[in-house]
Amino acid sequence: MSDAPLINEDLLSAFIDGELDAETHAAVEARLVESPEWRAVLADVAAARAAVRALPTREPPPRFIEDLIATVAADATGTTGARRDKQRVPRRRGPMRWAAAGAAAAAVAAGIAVFAVPGPSRTAPQVPTLTDSHAAQASQLDDPVSQLAPVSAFRGFRR
Amino acid sequence: MADGVPTWEEVARDYGRFLYNVAFRLAGNDDDAQDLVQEALIRVRRGLERYVPGSLEGWLARIVTNVFLDEVRRKRRRPTAALPDDPDRVLPASPAADEATTRLSEGVQTALATLPDEFRVAVVLSDVVDLSYEQIAESLDVPVGTVRSRLHRGRRLLRAALGDRGELG
Numbered sequence: 113m114s115d116a117p118l119i120n121e122d123l124l125s126a127f128i129d130g131e132l133d134a135e136t137h138a139a140v141e142a143r144l145v146e147s148p149e150w151r152a153v154l155a156d157v158a159a160a161r162a163a164v165r166a167l168p169t170r171e172p173p174p175r176f177i178e179d180l181i182a183t184v185a186a187d188a189t190g191t192t193g194a195r196r197d198k199q200r201v202p203r204r205r206g207p208m209r210w211a212a213a214g215a216a217a218a219a220v221a222a223g224i225a226v227f228a229v230p231g232p233s234r235t236a237p238q239v240p241t242l243t244d245s246h247a248a249q250a251s252q253l254d255d256p257v258s259q260l261a262p263v264s265a266f267r268g269f270r271r
Numbered sequence: 272m273a274d275g276v277p278t279w280e281e282v283a284r285d286y287g288r289f290l291y292n293v294a295f296r297l298a299g300n301d302d303d304a305q306d307l308v309q310e311a312l313i314r315v316r317r318g319l320e321r322y323v324p325g326s327l328e329g330w331l332a333r334i335v336t337n338v339f340l341d342e343v344r345r346k347r348r349r350p351t352a353a354l355p356d357d358p359d360r361v362l363p364a365s366p367a368a369d370e371a372t373t374r375l376s377e378g379v380q381t382a383l384a385t386l387p388d389e390f391r392v393a394v395v396l397s398d399v400v401d402l403s404y405e406q407i408a409e410s411l412d413v414p415v416g417t418v419r420s421r422l423h424r425g426r427r428l429l430r431a432a433l434g435d436r437g438e439l440g
Binding site: 126161172185 | 279280283284287288291292295296301304305308309312313316372375376379380383394395397398399403404419420422423424426427429430431433
């Protein structure tokens, strides 16, 4: 009975990663010499490996890390008064967000106005006062959308 | 930093980019990557006093991977409807990257996202984080043979996906 190590195709990735002992490495090398199928598989996994290793570092959004540090630090000192694991870093919004927020606010205001007719004096709270107040607050905080929404739980991945 | 153990702020500041890159390769989009990094750093804060100086990147990669896998399991238990992509949250490509490189990177990332989660984790930990098979096995609490198999099958599937997309011919 031969003492040669048992080898299978799964070892080909380990072969190019340098993760095989000398004896198994030699056995895989010998099989590669005689098997065009194994050589083709080796070329495939080597190409995939190289493609992933060549990926550039994905940078976080500007100030994401700084905002995260500030949020957690503020929570640790009790500044925010929220549970640490429920506090979320404010997300920075682009111009489309501002437009969407404006459109949403206008739609809400219009909807309330329709339902308020013909008795605007019964509308409570006063919509104009609220929207003015929200606009002023949003200008100061530079983020109108998150001011409309409560802190939310981790809501799962997109796919 | 005391006894070789960094403070939480030092970890967040010095390794935030590393965590984000791993998180993005696992999750496949910026929104989920941000959630993963936030949860990972919260776990780092809780666990830093138990950290034994060694490979900090390996330890952090294990944490962010576990956050990812926890979320995958949670999602399997309670599937949720996918939300549409939010185009204004997609970051612009690095100015230094030319168009062809950017397109290829996006193709590889898209192909990576098609892999089964267990395979993608093995590929990311090996080829993004550059952990050894033993470190990956320890991180995932599986035998080294399982890592070897998942990584090899993951790479084969990835190569096939890249071929289907015409990325590598």
